[in-house]
Amino acid sequence: MRAAVFHDKHDIRVEDVPEPAGVGAREVRVRPALCGICGTDLHEYAAGPIVIPTSPHPLSRASAPQVLGHEFSGQVLEIGADVTGVRVGDRVAVMPLIYCGHCYYCRRGLNHLCPEMACTGLSWHGGGISEQVVVPDYQIAVLPESVTDVQGALVEPAAVAAYGVDRTGFRPGDTILVTGAGPIGGLAALYAHAAGAAQVIVSEPNPRRRALLDAFGIATVLDPLAEDVPAVVRALTGGVGADVAAECSGSEAGLAAALGGLRSHGTATQVGLHVRPATIDPMALSQRDLSLVGTWCYPVYDFPRIISLIGTGRFPVERVLTEVIDVADVVPRGFDRLLDPDGDAQKLLVKVG
Template sequence: MTEATELTRTAAGDADTGAGTGAGTMKALRFHAAKDLRVEDVEKPGQPGPRQVLVRNRFVGICGTDLHEYSYGPIFIPKEPHPFTGAHGVQILGHEFGGVVEAVGEGVTNVAPGDRVSIQPLVMPRSGDYFSDRGLFHLSPDLALVGLSWVSGGMAEWALVNDYNVAPVPDTLSDEEAALVEPAAVSVYACDRGGVTAGSSVLVTGAGPIGALTLLAAKAAGATQLFVSDLNDTRLGFMREMLPEVVTLNPKRDNVGDAIRAATEGNVGCDVAIECVGNEHALKACLDAVRKQGVVVQTGLHPHDNPLDWFAVTFKDVDIRGSWAYPTHYWPRVIRMIASGLLPASKVVTKRIRLDTAVTEGFDALLDPAGTQLKILIALD
């Protein structure tokens, strides 16, 4: 067992039992089982241990992963103790969040009490496996996630995290925007994986929060032609309000590939197609719409095997690339992009709610097939 593992497991055990902390209680939204989320009074984390930080949470976003856990879970929430963190069972949700540092443990040098921070929620060994030793922490086989496989989560009044999980934010970044850095990082990485650059033409399939942020990230990277496809006209309307120049397509009425070929230079298709919904028809549309030697990026998580036309992959000479989470060193870059206005992430927020009503006004609202909400933030103080 590595020193990092021992520290993580000790923190999880102390915070779960509240042994010797005298810390009092806090409100938290916890996953018990599919369709069973409860806002409960639980033990507040005690004083942080070495290289740990106690954060008073401000805002947390409801992610598609949280919705999947609520609907069908446990999926990423471990049924048996996580091999690195030891977390399992009842779990405080929330991995898109920010707040204010309340206390720091011994050896913490990157933040101090009173600092406003955004949480980078990936938890993993800092060394000792092939990927962590190379700084590719998001690919570690022992990866865990705050809010899914760690003692704390963002859907609570306080969270206990490691020092590498907190990034200070400037005064020009609002508390709400601090909670949007995580999904924005997913989208920036997807655009990086696709090689989006100045003048690119880009298709995004799926007009959910990640799809919307990917459109914004593509524009920030210099893309000059933007297309988005979705079956929900309400969400396509959100995309036009957010980016008036975007071309919206509904596969129920439009042939996505034909429409994009007709609009792009030489009628060859788009340079990059980014799949943000985890749907086999959307991935096939990406392959159809992208030009020869273009790039297809898979960002959405597919729930089952997806047959693809591999003759077309070969004949069109395309690249198909996965995009898993983000490198952890993206946080300062994405914070700068949002704070400068280059990536106006707050445009995707459609509703703000309180923790006490998060299940009905948040989770259930986002699962409504009408699609009247895009990104919902929970205010925690």
């Protein structure tokens, strides 16, 4: 079968690989329909291997070369003998996190913090940019007719964005500042709007991404290269500042703008991944009684809630999609394009079949 396979930095190949072996009692075979390229995938391509193991992973025993793809929808081809709740032919989204189930964190429902966590498409025997993949049954979330395959492939990044907003303590009626308008920032803005934000403010230096966010019609979109973001946010909020902020750029400038744009006793979440240390002013946290909270992935049980919200039409995740590309073009029209700082793409999905 065809798959996009990570071998090393700047070495992703579309090649034939063996189909996965038979399913275990609690496993499900899926034919991926569409799969997103994630920021984590981009980090691996540009500077990896980082997350992808080069020796057998302690939980999954997988190692590079790695079939990529952890944001995908698909159709169930086969189920194991003990699988319930899903049938052959069901359309599904796949929650890609794989956990041990018995450590301190797993026993407390914090499975996304499992020290041995693996991930389909990064540290598992298969991924979503392929023609077939076998996954544990607890990863499967059935899609209703009201949710398309495109939307299903965006459930995973939507869950990341939603968790980033939820961890701020966001409440309906709040003003939220989002720094960074990549796919996670765009989804965070859409989620906050769906959840009842009084005002959504987005900061993004890339003019093409600003235009995409502005076209959503749900946010005030700022250019941090031309405007003092904290000052504009205060002006838009009667001199007070945003109630909460979601930092989705993974940049020091974005973090500074998020903290600077908060009102006193506000909360910012760090959603975007930093590839190098960033400097903050701890005195500002103290003097203004601010909270800075990290986020990692999402609760593993959150996919059904996200899917239900998408199904209502109030969370139109498909609006972040730039294009669906063929797997043959995954490097030049996918990875290389998304890594271009002046590029025109916000979110790309890959079609294999």
